[in-house]
Amino acid sequence: xxxxxxxxxxxxxxxxxxxxxxxxxxxxxxxxxxxxxxxxxxxxxxxxxxxxxxxxxxxxxxxxxxxxxxxxxxxxxxxxxxxxxxxxxxxxxxxxxxxxxxxxxxxxxxxxxxxxxxxxxxxxxxxxxxxxxxxxxxxxxxxxxxxxxxxxxxxxxxxxxxxxxxxxxxxxxxxxxxxxxxxxxxxxxxxxxxxxxxxxxxxxxxxxxxxxxxxxxxxxxxxxxxxxxxxxxxxxxxxxxxxxxxxxxxxxxxxxxxxxxxxxxxxxxxxxxxxxxxxxxxxxxxxxxxxxxxxxxxxxxxxxxxxxx
Amino acid sequence: xxxxxxxxxxxxxxxxxxxxxxxxxxxxxxxxxxxxxxxxxxxxxxxxxxxxxxxxxxxxxxxxxxxxxxxxxxxxxxxxxxxxxxxxxxxxxxxxxxxxxxxxxxxxxxxxxxxxxxxxxxxxxxxxxxxxxxxxxxxxxxxxxxxxxxxxxxxxxxxxxxxxxxxxxxxxxxxxxxxxxxxxxxxxxxxxxxxxxxxxxxxxxxxxxxxxxxxxxxxxxxxxxxxxxxxxxxxxxxxxxxxxxxxxxxxxxxxxxxxxxxxxxxxxxxxxxxxxxxxxxxxxxxxxxxxxxxxxxxxxxxxxxxxxxxxxxxxxxxxxxxxxxxxxxxxxxxxx
Numbered sequence: 001x002x003x004x005x006x007x008x009x010x011x012x013x014x015x016x017x018x019x020x021x022x023x024x025x026x027x028x029x030x031x032x033x034x035x036x037x038x039x040x041x042x043x044x045x046x047x048x049x050x051x052x053x054x055x056x057x058x059x060x061x062x063x064x065x066x067x068x069x070x071x072x073x074x075x076x077x078x079x080x081x082x083x084x085x086x087x088x089x090x091x092x093x094x095x096x097x098x099x100x101x102x103x104x105x106x107x108x109x110x111x112x113x114x115x116x117x118x119x120x121x122x123x124x125x126x127x128x129x130x131x132x133x134x135x136x137x138x139x140x141x142x143x144x145x146x147x148x149x150x151x152x153x154x155x156x157x158x159x160x161x162x163x164x165x166x167x168x169x170x171x172x173x174x175x176x177x178x179x180x181x182x183x184x185x186x187x188x189x190x191x192x193x194x195x196x197x198x199x200x201x202x203x204x205x206x207x208x209x210x211x212x213x214x215x216x217x218x219x220x221x222x223x224x225x226x227x228x229x230x231x232x233x234x235x236x237x238x239x240x241x242x243x244x245x246x247x248x249x250x251x252x253x254x255x256x257x258x259x260x261x262x263x264x265x266x267x268x269x270x271x272x273x274x275x276x277x278x279x280x281x282x283x284x285x286x287x288x289x290x291x292x293x294x295x296x297x298x299x300x301x302x303x304x305x306x307x308x309x
Numbered sequence: 310x311x312x313x314x315x316x317x318x319x320x321x322x323x324x325x326x327x328x329x330x331x332x333x334x335x336x337x338x339x340x341x342x343x344x345x346x347x348x349x350x351x352x353x354x355x356x357x358x359x360x361x362x363x364x365x366x367x368x369x370x371x372x373x374x375x376x377x378x379x380x381x382x383x384x385x386x387x388x389x390x391x392x393x394x395x396x397x398x399x400x401x402x403x404x405x406x407x408x409x410x411x412x413x414x415x416x417x418x419x420x421x422x423x424x425x426x427x428x429x430x431x432x433x434x435x436x437x438x439x440x441x442x443x444x445x446x447x448x449x450x451x452x453x454x455x456x457x458x459x460x461x462x463x464x465x466x467x468x469x470x471x472x473x474x475x476x477x478x479x480x481x482x483x484x485x486x487x488x489x490x491x492x493x494x495x496x497x498x499x500x501x502x503x504x505x506x507x508x509x510x511x512x513x514x515x516x517x518x519x520x521x522x523x524x525x526x527x528x529x530x531x532x533x534x535x536x537x538x539x540x541x542x543x544x545x546x547x548x549x550x551x552x553x554x555x556x557x558x559x560x561x562x563x564x565x566x567x568x569x570x571x572x573x574x575x576x577x578x579x580x581x582x583x584x585x586x587x588x589x590x591x592x593x594x595x596x597x598x599x600x601x602x603x604x605x606x607x608x609x610x611x612x613x614x615x616x617x618x619x620x621x622x623x624x625x626x627x628x629x630x631x632x633x634x635x636x637x638x639x640x641x642x643x644x645x
Contacts, residue, residue, distance in 0.1 A: 119353070220512045224536040227536070264514075278503060
């Protein structure tokens, strides 16, 4: 029984389940580190997922789908940016509005494009993102089966490293953090708070949309209504959980993915009611949050619109 | 100030988003044709499965009878009641609620409008103006369970349900009994996508559950999971194994990888109820659809006929007759 749950397929499953979360959490990081709350990750993921599936359905090219998804994510994020940065709208309200908007937009557009209400046609497997094997199946079969994933999976891990570098080792990263902590000081030092926050929010949309694209044309082969099923919120939780740090967020996402993968494998093999098994990821979160992390301090200026004196 | 204005605008947009459906209904309220309204389940009418079956029945009825057809796809469970009430308020003659979740709501609404007729799919409302449509899913599942067991080379089958509820256990139990009828030692893995209604719309999780089952040796998986089941089909294609569709005929979705589909002829049932309504012969009460009246069954078409050998079809047809005759008893997981 133990071996049914804990074997090497669990690792592959963990990575697959964590990928959309990692991408979205990194997205959230860029926005929130600049001081803009991004509860709209869910909507941005949906925008990305829908656009990726739609563009791929027409162009038969998943790469074009990914590119279009990024574009859609940036566009969606621009809505959030204009509302919260220029018009200083409440960041949570704007984010929630975007989430609700993207429950409806795919339904509307798929009606016009595919005579459907919220789904895209199922793509043939050749038109979804390919699996890329990193190891040779002959010499190391286990590693080969674990690391035979979609390109976006590898990209997610590369982006964690890249985010770490950008955030802590570049001038842009320093400014991003400064704007999120103390926008007045940054402004005094000659940093454009507006520009940096725009950059943060737009990058956020691009990354969250990549997470959505992974769901629709990586893991699956179509968009269905609300297919993110709350992953945007979980990514946001992971970001907080990981103390707004790329490595912390990565670990938090992997933990969520792991808990989910374990729950999937425990169902039916362990004699525990399903309702309890399905609670595992959430229980684990509470335990880790309360027991290990205790206090996650957000960027100081998070949620506060900047008014130039 | 500007911030407040923007928030107010956002709220206004939300309000509009909910309000526009009712205006259309009012415009048609004066027309003479029979007005038919349908409120779908959370999966939406494009789930290529449960709701799609109800929708295709309605569309066929619309083609054949002079009716005005309007549908609502509730975005979340809280918008079911307003939708049902809106149809009722505008005097729709026949109002259909799709899915067990609408049971308690429709029961209440139907009591408030005794002069209108209602249809409830997959649940029972104790009211004379409601036709409650129930299906013997366990019987159809038994037959596809047999086909799965005959096809399996590994002796391991899978079942993936959407939401973990008694209705879906009915599919699981029938499937299991059908498989064991062929091979008593067969192993059946069972998973559910979730325990909330989000479980019907999570193809990513469906895919991952199917991955896990195929990796544990399953070579046929029967899914009863709405949109989440489409993820199971993706997994079947990736692993080059079989999946079994549900409710509607889904054989066409991934040709060659879908062994068959457990048909639940909601389309036929809905069509005949609309027909009754138009002809003034509407009857309330419980309507039951099973193998005996082709309310459930399995799909055999050009996409899968090369996948199932003739001798298997003969055995399955024999079992079908035996079930109808009462010689084979299939457990109904909901009947206690």
